[in-house]
Amino acid sequence: MRQDVRGVHPDLARAGELLRERGLDGEVRLFAEIESTNDEAKRAAKEGAAHGTVFIAESQTKGRGRQGRTWVSPPGENLLFSVLLRLACAPARLPPLALVCGLAVRDAIARAVPAAEPKVKWPNDVLVGGRKISGVLVEATLSGSRVDAVVVGIGINVYTRTFPDELADRATSVALEAARHGAPPPDRAAILADVVAGLDRDVAHVAARGLGLVHARLTAADALVGARVAFEAGTGIARGIDLDGRLLVETDDGTKVRVAAGEVVPT
Numbered sequence: 001m002r003q004d005v006r007g008v009h010p011d012l013a014r015a016g017e018l019l020r021e022r023g024l025d026g027e028v029r030l031f032a033e034i035e036s037t038n039d040e041a042k043r044a045a046k047e048g049a050a051h052g053t054v055f056i057a058e059s060q061t062k063g064r065g066r067q068g069r070t071w072v073s074p075p076g077e078n079l080l081f082s083v084l085l086r087l088a089c090a091p092a093r094l095p096p097l098a099l100v101c102g103l104a105v106r107d108a109i110a111r112a113v114p115a116a117e118p119k120v121k122w123p124n125d126v127l128v129g130g131r132k133i134s135g136v137l138v139e140a141t142l143s144g145s146r147v148d149a150v151v152v153g154i155g156i157n158v159y160t161r162t163f164p165d166e167l168a169d170r171a172t173s174v175a176l177e178a179a180r181h182g183a184p185p186p187d188r189a190a191i192l193a194d195v196v197a198g199l200d201r202d203v204a205h206v207a208a209r210g211l212g213l214v215h216a217r218l219t220a221a222d223a224l225v226g227a228r229v230a231f232e233a234g235t236g237i238a239r240g241i242d243l244d245g246r247l248l249v250e251t252d253d254g255t256k257v258r259v260a261a262g263e264v265v266p267t
């Protein structure tokens with residue numbers, strides 16, 4: 001295991017030890033500062049890094065979110081990591097995989113603060129009380145027509161207690177939710193280990209067989225079901241997620257639309 005722990009706080013530097021205690025023996029690469037853990041994971045994938053390698057940073061200078069957005073996080077406060085998955089599956093499995101990654105993050109946050117009742121907002125944000133607590137950026141490389149490597153990049157607001165004005169009423173953190181619900185202060189390494197354990201449990205199965213076995217858990221965690229939403233082509237009521245990972249929306253004229261990509265916002 002490569003571990004340069006200089007510049008990485010001891011609570012986070014424990015992550016590798018905790019993963020091994022749980023029988024998760026992927027290599028852990030720790031960085032005090034890096035451009036983006038997703039970019040690092042993709043670079044390492046090209047060089048042959050193994051399934052399960054975890055890239056963790058205290059700080060990113062070019063953190064990326066979905067839809068070309070940036071992901072900004074004050075150094076040392078949160079979780080910024082990517083997990084490299086070597087999954088040889090059809091590209092059609094990528095939307096289900098992205099959803100199950102969001103579910104793994106949701107479950108880890110629920111374990112830290114059960115009363116917060118985190119939910120997955122399609123496709124893979126995690127919300128608490130309608131506020132974003134985590135975002136997931138899934139990127140894949142193909143070999144021919146098959147997926148070769150999947151990089152699951154995860155940002156979780158853990159210790160941040162004050163957000164910039166533009167995010168203040170749209171974001172929350174595990175520490176804020178723990179304080180609100182009287183739960184113990186969060187432990188970054190434990191949350192990370194729970195996420196990786198969740199991925200380890202579910203991704204190979206979903207890559208091979210699709211969402212079937214996790215669909216009921218996903219439905220129970222769906223932040224949008226029953227909500228009025230706006231999507232690229234219109235507005236309607238969210239009616240759940242199908243087995244291909246698409247969001248079902250019943251539009252105002254009663255038509256059922258399956259949304260495969262893009263941004264969906266509650267209205």
Ligand code: BTN
Binds near residue numbers: 035069071080137
């Ligand atoms: C989103 O909500 O738009 C997804 C945000 C994903 C951010 C994480 S932080 C670790 C990893 N490295 C990146 O550059 N992005 C992801």
